[in-house]
Amino acid sequence: MVEETLQNMDESIISVAELKRKLPKQVNHNTLTTILEYLEESDKIAVSIKGITWIHNDHPGLNKAISRGIEL
Known part of the structure; x- marks a missing residue:
């Protein structure tokens, strides 16, 4: 939901x-904080x-471009 x-x-x-x-x-504040920590x-x-x-x-196009890209 969050x-x-x-x-x-x-x-x-x-x-x-x-x-x-x-x-x-x-939605409890403590639960929301835990969810936000997980998402981060x-x-x-x-x-x-x-x-x-x-x-x-x-x-999928972005993931493909990232996988074929060069690491700087």
């Missing part, structure tokens, strides 16, 4: 407070001072 909300948000950056407002009321560790979101942004891209 992942889907972040993936489909209109804004490029969202604060934790704004994310809480978009989620159903039953799995490289699906980036968390900064300004807020949270979705960075995961599973487009």
Whole structure:
């Protein structure tokens, strides 16, 4: 539910407070924190001072280009 909300948000950056407002009321703050930590560790979101942004891209063309690219 949190992942889907972040993936489909209109804004490029969202604060934790704004994310809480978009989620159903039953989402506990501690649970949300744990979910956000997991998403950050799995490289699906980036968390900064300004807020949270979705960075995961599973487009097959992008993955193919990355695998064929040169490492600098």
